[in-house]
Structures are given as C-alpha cells and as structure tokens.
Amino acid sequence: MPASLADVARLAGVSIATASRALNGSSHPVSPTARGRIMRAADEIGYSPSRLAQALVTGRSPVIGVIVGDVVDPFFAEVTRGVEDVAREGRYMTIICDSDRRTGAEIDYLNLLRDYHAAGIVFAGGGFGEDPRAADLQHALDEVVEAGARVVSVAQRPFGGALVAVDNEHAARDMTDHLIELGHRRIGYVRGIPGLTTSEARQRGFLAAMATAGLQADLQYEGNFRYESGQSAGLQFLAKGLPDAILAANDESGIGVLMALRQAGVGVPEQVSVAGIGGTRVSQLVDLTTVSVALYETGAEAARRIIDRTVWDPDRRTILPHRILVRGTTARRPA
Amino acid sequence: MPASLADVARLAGVSIATASRALNGSSHPVSPTARGRIMRAADEIGYSPSRLAQALVTGRSPVIGVIVGDVVDPFFAEVTRGVEDVAREGRYMTIICDSDRRTGAEIDYLNLLRDYHAAGIVFAGGGFGEDPRAADLQHALDEVVEAGARVVSVAQRPFGGALVAVDNEHAARDMTDHLIELGHRRIGYVRGIPGLTTSEARQRGFLAAMATAGLQADLQYEGNFRYESGQSAGLQFLAKGLPDAILAANDESGIGVLMALRQAGVGVPEQVSVAGIGGTRVSQLVDLTTVSVALYETGAEAARRIIDRTVWDPDRRTILPHRILVRGTTARRPA
DNA sequence: TGGAACGGGGATAGCGTTTGCCATAGACTG
DNA sequence: CAGTCTATGGCAAACGCTATCCCCGTTCCA
Numbered sequence: 001m002p003a004s005l006a007d008v009a010r011l012a013g014v015s016i017a018t019a020s021r022a023l024n025g026s027s028h029p030v031s032p033t034a035r036g037r038i039m040r041a042a043d044e045i046g047y048s049p050s051r052l053a054q055a056l057v058t059g060r061s062p063v064i065g066v067i068v069g070d071v072v073d074p075f076f077a078e079v080t081r082g083v084e085d086v087a088r089e090g091r092y093m094t095i096i097c098d099s100d101r102r103t104g105a106e107i108d109y110l111n112l113l114r115d116y117h118a119a120g121i122v123f124a125g126g127g128f129g130e131d132p133r134a135a136d137l138q139h140a141l142d143e144v145v146e147a148g149a150r151v152v153s154v155a156q157r158p159f160g161g162a163l164v165a166v167d168n169e170h171a172a173r174d175m176t177d178h179l180i181e182l183g184h185r186r187i188g189y190v191r192g193i194p195g196l197t198t199s200e201a202r203q204r205g206f207l208a209a210m211a212t213a214g215l216q217a218d219l220q221y222e223g224n225f226r227y228e229s230g231q232s233a234g235l236q237f238l239a240k241g242l243p244d245a246i247l248a249a250n251d252e253s254g255i256g257v258l259m260a261l262r263q264a265g266v267g268v269p270e271q272v273s274v275a276g277i278g279g280t281r282v283s284q285l286v287d288l289t290t291v292s293v294a295l296y297e298t299g300a301e302a303a304r305r306i307i308d309r310t311v312w313d314p315d316r317r318t319i320l321p322h323r324i325l326v327r328g329t330t331a332r333r334p335a
Numbered sequence: 336m337p338a339s340l341a342d343v344a345r346l347a348g349v350s351i352a353t354a355s356r357a358l359n360g361s362s363h364p365v366s367p368t369a370r371g372r373i374m375r376a377a378d379e380i381g382y383s384p385s386r387l388a389q390a391l392v393t394g395r396s397p398v399i400g401v402i403v404g405d406v407v408d409p410f411f412a413e414v415t416r417g418v419e420d421v422a423r424e425g426r427y428m429t430i431i432c433d434s435d436r437r438t439g440a441e442i443d444y445l446n447l448l449r450d451y452h453a454a455g456i457v458f459a460g461g462g463f464g465e466d467p468r469a470a471d472l473q474h475a476l477d478e479v480v481e482a483g484a485r486v487v488s489v490a491q492r493p494f495g496g497a498l499v500a501v502d503n504e505h506a507a508r509d510m511t512d513h514l515i516e517l518g519h520r521r522i523g524y525v526r527g528i529p530g531l532t533t534s535e536a537r538q539r540g541f542l543a544a545m546a547t548a549g550l551q552a553d554l555q556y557e558g559n560f561r562y563e564s565g566q567s568a569g570l571q572f573l574a575k576g577l578p579d580a581i582l583a584a585n586d587e588s589g590i591g592v593l594m595a596l597r598q599a600g601v602g603v604p605e606q607v608s609v610a611g612i613g614g615t616r617v618s619q620l621v622d623l624t625t626v627s628v629a630l631y632e633t634g635a636e637a638a639r640r641i642i643d644r645t646v647w648d649p650d651r652r653t654i655l656p657h658r659i660l661v662r663g664t665t666a667r668r669p670a
Numbered sequence: 671t672g673g674a675a676c677g678g679g680g681a682t683a684g685c686g687t688t689t690g691c692c693a694t695a696g697a698c699t700g
Numbered sequence: 701c702a703g704t705c706t707a708t709g710g711c712a713a714a715c716g717c718t719a720t721c722c723c724c725g726t727t728c729c730a
Contacts, residue, residue, distance in 0.1 A: 016688095
C-alpha cells in the first residue's frame with residue numbers, strides 16, 4: 001500500500017484535486033502556501049504517483065515500448081540503446097519487450113503497450129513474410145495506433161506506417177560488390193533465418209550483385225544468424241571446396257565462418273576473404289569486415305519521432321545510410 | 336478507442352459483470368449460452384482486456400520486470416533470456432528496463448513496475464557500493480515489496496531479500512588458481528567498472544588467489560568492462576613488459592586484451608595466456624578461456640521463484656555454480 | 671410444504687488519478 | 701455600489717475493469 005494522492009492530500013489538509021494540481025504542473029492556480037504544504041507532505045511520505053492510474057485517466061503515459069526479436073542479438077541491442085538514450089533525455093521511460101521472433105508474443109506485447117497507453121512503440125525486428133497471424137498482428141497494430149500511440153517500424157515489415165530503417169538489400173549488394181571489386185569470383189553466402197524479411201532482403205542484395213557481375217551464386221548454405229550456423233557453414237565450405245570469399249547474412253554467423261576456417265588452418269584473409277553484415281560491436285571484436293548499418297541511429301531517430309512535440313507524420317519513411325567497414329578479414333584475391 | 340468490456344457486454348446482450356465472469360475464469364457460474372454469446376462477441380470485435388484496468392482493481396498483473404544495468408552487455412542479456420523463457424512458459428509477460436547503471440533510473444523503473452503491479456521483479460546488475468541514493472533505492476524497493484511484488488536480486492547488492500546469484504569472488508579466485516596451476520607467476524589483471532560490487536568481488540577473488548599463492552599482484556590496470564578498455568590495457572602491458580598471463584574482469588575486456596596482443600604480434604597463448612570471466616557467448620566467438628557463471632540459469636531460477644504458486648521465501652539465497660571453461664587462449668607457461 | 675441450496679445474473683462500489691464545473695471571496699471597474 | 705474578474709479550492713465524473721452483495725427462480729430434502 002504505497003502512499004496515494006489521497007494520503008498526501010489528507011496530510012496537507014487539502015482536497016485531492018488541489019494536491020493533484022500542485023503535483024503535476026496544472027494550469028489551474030494553487031496558492032504558494034498550499035503548494036508548499038503539499039510538496040512537503042508528498043516527500044515526507046515518499047509519494048510517487050501511480051502511472052497506471054494516470055494512464056487510465058489521461059490516456060497517455062511517458063513510456064516508449066520497444067519490441068525486439070531477440071534481446072541477445074546485438075543488432076537489436078544497439079537499436080534499443082539508441083531509443084533509450086533519446087527517451088531518457090526526453091524524460092520518457094523505455095520498456096523493452098522480447099518477442100523471441102514469435103508473432104503471438106508480438107501481439108501480446110502490442111496489446112500490453114496499448115493498455116499502458118505508451119506514447120510510442122518502436123517495432124523492431126523483421127517478421128516472417130508468410131505469417132499466418134499477420135492479420136491479427138495488423139489488427140493489434142491498428143488498435144495501438146487508434147489508442148494514440150505513435151508506432152514506428154525499424155525493420156521492413158509488410159504493413160505501412162512510419163518507418164526508420166536501413167536498406168538491407170542495398171547493404172548486402174554493396175558488400176558483395178566490394179568483394180567482387182577485390183577480384184573475387186566465386187563467392188559463397190551464408191543465409192539468415194529462413195523467411196525473415198531481413199534475411200530475404202540481404203539475400204536479394206547478394207544475388208543482385210552477383211547477377212549484375214555475371215557471376216554464379218551457387219554456393220549458398222542455410223544459416224540462422226547464429227554463430228554455430230556460421231561455423232557449420234564454414235565446415236561445409238571446407239568440405240566441398242573453398243570459394244574466394246564468403247559473405248554471411250550477419251556478423252555473428254560471419255564470425256562462425258571465420259573461426260571454423262581459421263581453426264582448420266585456412267588463412268583469412270590470405271586464402272579466403274570473409275565478411276558479415278551489420279556492423280555490430282562483435283564484428284569489431286574480431287576485426288571482421290562488415291557493413292555498418294546505423295543501428296543506434298535508427299533507434300535514436302525512431303525515438304525522436306515519438307517524442308517530438310510537434311510533427312508526427314504517420315507515414316514518413318526514412319532510410320538511414322550504411323557504410324562498408326573494411327577490416328582485417330578481407331583482402332584482394334591472390335593473383 | 337479499442338473495444339472495452341462494456342462493448343462486448345452490449346453486443347452479447349448481457350451485463351458487464353457477466354461478460355467479465357465469462358472472459359476471465361471466474362468461479363461464479365455462467366450459463367453455456369451466455370458464455371457462448373460473450374465469447375463470440377468478444378472475438379468479433381477483437382476484444383482484449385485492459386491489463387491496466389485489471390491491474391488497477393486486482394492489484395496484480397501477469398508481468399515480470401527485469402531491471403538490468405546495460406542491455407547490450409551480454410551478461411545481462413543472458414540473464415534476461417533465462418527469465419523470459421520461464422516467464423513465457425508460465426504465461427507471464429516480461430518487460431525489460433535498462434537502468435544504464437544509474438541509480439536514479441533504477442528507482443524510476445522500480446516505481447513504474449510497482450504501479451503496474453508487476454508480479455515480480457528481477458533486479459539484475461550490481462550497484463555501486465558507495466551509492467548516495469542508496470536510501471531512496473531501498474525505499475523504492477520496500478514499496479515494491481509492500482505492493483506485493485516478489486523481488487529477487489541477481490547480483491549481490493547491499494540490501495537483503497531473495498537472491499539468486501553467482502559467486503563472483505569465488506569464480507575469479509578459481510580462474511586465477513587455474514592460471515597459477517598452469518605455471519604462471521606474473522599475472523596481470525584488468526579491472527571492471529570501478530566501484531561496482533561485481534567488479535570488486537572479482538578483484539577480491541583475484542587478489543585472494545594471488546596472496547594465497549604468495550604472488551605479487553602488482554600488475555593491474557583500470558578497465559570498465561568494455562572492449563576498448565581491454566585493448567588499452569593490453570597496450571599498456573605491451574609497453575611496460577608482458578606478464579605470463581592476464582586475467583580480465585569480464586569477457587569483453589578480455590577480448591580487448593587478446594586482440595591488442597595478437598595485433599601486436601604477441602602469440603596467445605604461446606607467449607601470454609589470456610582469460611576472462613563470465614562465460615558469455617562472445618567468449619565462445621573468439622575461443623577465450625573464461626569462467627562460465629550460469630547466467631541463463633540465474634535468470635530462469637529467479638523467474639521460477641516469482642512464478643511459483645506455492646512457496647515464496649523472501650529471504651532465500653541461492654548461489655549457482657560456476658565452471659572454468661578452458662579454451663584456446665590459455666596454455667601452460669613455456670619452460 | 672417450508673426452506674435451504676444452488677444456478678444464473680445484475681447493480682455497484684471501488685482502484686488512483688485528472689479535470690470540467692461550480693462556489694467563494696476579495697479586487698477592480700465604472 | 702452593482703457587476704465582473706481572478707485567484708483558489710472542492711465535488712464528482714470518468715477511465716475499464718473485478719468483486720462483493722443482492723436478487724430471482726428452481727430443485728431437493730426433511
């Protein structure tokens with residue numbers, strides 16, 4: 001039974017209404033005397049207003065929800081960081097929800113955040129294209145919007161609305177082009193989680209670059225964005241003959257490939273070049289060449305849009321730039 | 336304006352009370368006919384109850400809050416995962432709050448979770464010993480408990496209560512002992528964030544092991560758990576003369592040391608052994624020797640305690656085991 | 671046959687806030 | 701001095717639920 005507004009009012013000898021007005025910056029005037037007594041009473045009993053009750057009546061709450069596909073994935077962590085830093089500055093609280101890439105959980109969290117009357121929701125994490133519950137998701141999303149929340153997507157998702165994202169396809173294409181420019185002809189690819197829109201965009205980029213250069217894209221292995229999947233892809237490349245270079249759909253699986261190759265005694269980048277996509281912090285840890293895709297900035301921009309007091313264009317779409325980070329795992333193809 | 340219970344009731348032609356009873360498993364009987372109409376009405380208009388209103392009136396809500404010190408830190412990410420998996424199973428929702436290691440934010444989130452009437456709170460992240468706002472934190476914590484939430488700490492914190500944790504001091508001691516057993520005598524140490532209880536426990540462990548072995552622990556550098564700090568510590572070791580082995584307060588800074596050394600052409604583990612503490616996934620990525628400290632299990636156990644319908648001992652303290660993971664960055668000291 | 675027991679349902683009091691509306695009392699304005 | 705502001709404050713109605721209390725019929729048993 002934490003202190004309630006009624007307790008404060010009683011202690012200060014005023015009505016609940018007056019106490020409320022003194023504590024939140026109401027335009028209704030309150031005498032300095034009363035205000036003083038209220039403030040003193042409030043912190044004497046350690047009062048802090050119930051956000052819940054506030055949200056219920058005002059239909060607004062200073063929280064931003066971030067729905068991510070996987071908390072441990074540095075991709076999302078970085079986006080989240082961006083959201084948080086901006087939110088904090090604007091005195092918003094950020095709550096992170098991990099959907100574990102399950103649409104059902106996304107819907108649940110969306111509903112929860114709607115109930116909480118979150119000011120905005122950053123919807124991160126690419127979904128699956130052929131989602132059977134897409135309609136339900138869309139419904140939940142609509143309701144959130146209807147309830148007044150600003151929703152901004154951070155990954156390409158089939159539904160419209162505000163978007164702040166990176167161009168995964170383009171990023172993959174650029175990285176592939178770079179590999180090609182280094183003289184590599186046979187380039188292998190380690191795919192991401194099947195069906196995920198992010199995975200598919202990256203794969204399209206890879207394929208497009210290869211096609212444009214007139215190269216065969218026949219060296220592809222399944223993957224799931226995880227280290228282990230990169231590792232086993234690496235082993236398979238090892239078994240079936242090494243290509244000139246290998247591109248992985250994300251950094252973590254790229255590191256898997258790298259480690260598998262090096263452990264087998266293959267020189268990277270002397271014999272084979274390896275690259276990832278994402279520019280996450282782990283790529284720096286192992287000096288992996290990758291494409292940096294402004295993740296932090298993506299989150300920050302999304303939060304800025306939500307917080308911004310003036311403009312809110314529910315259909316504005318922003319694509320943030322990416323940049324190739326040439327590091328120690330790629331090199332010109334040996335002559 | 337999402338559908339409310341009143342809408343459902345109206346559409347089904349029953350009272351709000353009956354609708355409520357049909358939709359949540361009330362003990363009050365409802366005829367199959369009415370129930371059917373209500374259910375049909377509910378999903379026709381896509382009704383989902385307001386957790387907020389529910390929480391307000393029942394004082395209970397199926398959510399578990401996790402307060403972490405830093406989302407991007409794999410340490411916390413792993414704990415969070417454990418919480419989530421168990422929570423999901425029990426049909427609870429998990430919301431993650433990143434305090435950015437600021438006590439003020441911890442207090443804010445604690446209050447928020449109290450308002451939401453969270454069923455439980457997993458308080459992760461070691462605090463700073465000499466915290467000026469410790470009293471406020473304690474107050475917020477007390478209120479949360481008073482409001483009925485089960486609070487379990489995951490890191491050693493000055494305050495009492497339920498605890499599920501790992502013994503950081505012991506883990507550091509064991510790792511140091513292991514290094515000593517490998518024949519190393521001059522062992523360097525890269526510290527964690529100054530003042531953090533976790534940092535201090537690990538350092539104590541290191542010092543204890545060195546003292547017991549009668550070795551000088553004079554090779555220590557400041558650090559902050561980040562990659563860069565490990566890197567610069569590595570550079571300093573390089574400049575001032577290399578020890579036999581280097582232990583870092585966590586994996587990430589250990590990797591920093593490792594990379595700095597290797598880039599300078601120093602053979603690890605041939606010339607110098609390097610180890611970390613934490614057993615996080617990144618350590619696996621670079622094959623770093625480390626101490627695995629059951630992080631996932633810590634979170635899972637904490638969540639289990641919260642969810643468990645029967646027992647709740649608000650003072651039970653559990654210490655989970657740790658295990659040395661010998662990998663490729665340590666070796667016997669060359670003779 | 672009286673009444674207890676039970677199946678089924680409705681009214682309504684909160685939960686802790688904010689806020690629109692009304693009341694009171696000085697202070698001003700002509 | 702009547703009329704009008706303005707500063708200050710209280711009352712009470714929501715917000716969307718759950719839970720308590722009450723009511724109305726049946727059925728069943730002594």
